Amino acid sequence: MADPMLSVSGLSKTITLHILHGAEVRPLRDVSFDLDAGEFLAIAGPSGAGKSSLLKCLNRTYLATAGTARYITRAGETVDLFSAPEREVVALRRDEITYVSQFLKAPPRVPAVDVVASVLTQRGVELEVARERASAMLSRLGMGPSLQTSYPALFSGGEQQRVNVAKAFVAPPRLLLLDEPTSALDADNRERVIELLHEAQAAGTAVIAIFHDRDLIRRLADRVLVLADGTAREVAPDDDYIAGDSVTDELLEVSR
Amino acid sequence: MVAPLLRVRDLNKIYSGKGHRIVACEDVSFDVYPGEVLGIVGESGSGKSTVLQCLFQDVIPTSGSAFLTSFHGGERNMWDADRRERRELRTHRMSMVYQNPRQGLNLMVTAGGNVAERLLAADWRRVSDIRAKASDYLVRTEVPIERMDDFPAFFSGGMQQRVQIAKALANNPELVLLDELTTGLDVSVQAGVLDLVRDIQSRYGVTAIVVSHDLGVIRLLADRTLVMKDGHVVESGLTDQILEDPQHPYTQLLVNCVTN
């Protein structure tokens, strides 16, 4: 059997808060999992369980304290995402791995369409072409032309999230890291995102996504990683945890 | 893998005199890759500007080496350059945008002339070509073209900074050094200048080192960041990592001092 596209092993994260007299926070302890190309892994768990930390470690926004994340690039090279040179991480972020945070961090005074287009221009797409594609993606997410040319800083939470989602799908990567992409969306837009996720998956994108919505997990995920107190446990999407009335269900409920 | 455009190793600048020894920067090492923006952040006196001044050779380092790919194939220490090579580095390969436009511009030479100087140094000898190119750079930096033949002495601070950036871009240097480019400006003007630099960077893929005490500037412009304190690099990493997962106590303090 071929090696998985991504193999995370023994991931721990300890944050030492020097400004709080060296207090330590340990959001992740010895987390391991594999992910194949095109696979959809959902991450579930209560708030503070380390879900966002996990994605940030994979994106190198956080430095992992221990562990490895062996990632096989499109070119077939194996890279440890936790220790690869920054230069390589920058290249992977540009070409293969997209991380979409829960809250949009758009540069100030840049129109929404250009925020989305920048994903493409970074990969060398002509600005005009990139704008067209970005605009089409935003339209698909129900964002009209007048909003597209305004600054996202002025947007509502739901509008900001759609800009964020558009960034993820305007150029589907090999590995997509999503932090609650639908938390602020209405039902219609949530359906559109699900549609986009299906399309991306069909095109071979592997996804690691944090969801609180059990329904979404059942509809999208191949596998589920449940995080609680920094430790991970893997379950199937049709597991009782997700499907019904187990303890985890309560956890999920609590976290909503 | 792409080779670094610039490698700096063990840069030291120590000012010593009778009974005193001031370490401006010590054992500073880093790489800059083509097309990337490296940020250097730190408080005043941290040595961040000294690093830039050494790179632009306004200041001669006490020791250390810096290798620029295009200078003797990246095999000769830039700081061993003779006078002529040093000038060549400063006019053809690098450019500097100073915090104070008076340092980077001749205020009694027209805006166009300031930009033209770097072209003239590169042996441009047709006035029409020089003017076309200079106005091209001024347009890029949003200096009204009708002010091309006015003296920057009579420009606003923000406009002077735009002229300085236009000059820095002239002659397509491999590396642009930006020292606190918005520090002296009003907040609204700062935003305009920052947007401009970011836009130029994304359009033309300029390789740059941005020095600022302002994490907001670094967040906006830099791909990677060095954090300096008391002449030392205390931490380096991807800019978003520095901001979200700072390791060093000083960086944590710095990040937590930023409002919003």
Add this chain to the structure above:
Amino acid sequence: MGVRALIEERGAAFEGYTFGFLDDMAKREIRRAILKGVAIPGHQVPFGSREMPIARGWGTGGLQITLACVGADDTIKVIDQGDDASVNAVNLRRLIAKTTGARETLTTGDATLIQTRHRIPEERMTAGQMLILQVPIPEPLRHVERSVAAARAMHAEADYARMWLALYEDVVRNGEVTAGAGYPVMVNHRFVMAPSPIPRWDIPKLDQAETLFLFGAGREKRIYAVPPYTDVKPLEFEDYPFSIEGFPGMSCRRCGATDSYLVTSPQADGSTLSVCSDASYCDDVLGGRKVVNQW
């Protein structure tokens, strides 16, 4: 008494002075500076400018070169802005003649050694002749760089961007390079040189000339040279080429020449009077002497 009569007079030589007024060691030092200047065309060589019996700024640099080079069998001519008869020109010529016994002349073609201020003669000079120019400001970069040390570094590195920038600014402000007298030139593709305040008209004469040109700045203590057959090109932009002064429709009121550099002066009746700047040339044309004035 006319200027010619003054020459004819040839009074007694000065008593009690060494040959050529300067002492031998001074002459040697000046000659060494000249040789160095010849070896590095356009490069300013410092020298220990002496006190002369005329004031600094009145041609002491040129005079010291002349006295260091002149021999008893030389024939000398001294021009002050084209004119041999100005008080200063006459005094210099007499001083040189009386301390060396050299012959004096007003005719360019007869002179072996010509000292001049602000003009190069119209008549083409030949290989056997030497032109010594008096220089007020030897540093062409003076206006673009105040620091003498910085200007020397710029010469050393052939860094003339600032000079070009000044020309660019001139073109932007005035539509042309306005430098009239002392138009900057590039000597032997290496050094930018101040040709002394000669008009543009004379600039092309420096290029590939048969004659040796020596430049002396007494107050500034600099000597430099353009040896024979040296490229001397005015600094010019491709689209703003160098041009010499033109005198369309004008001729010399005295000799009628239309091919010489004219000086004009307003007259009481409101008209202007134009005459040859080069008095010797004017005399030649008037006297029907055949003169080659194509340099």
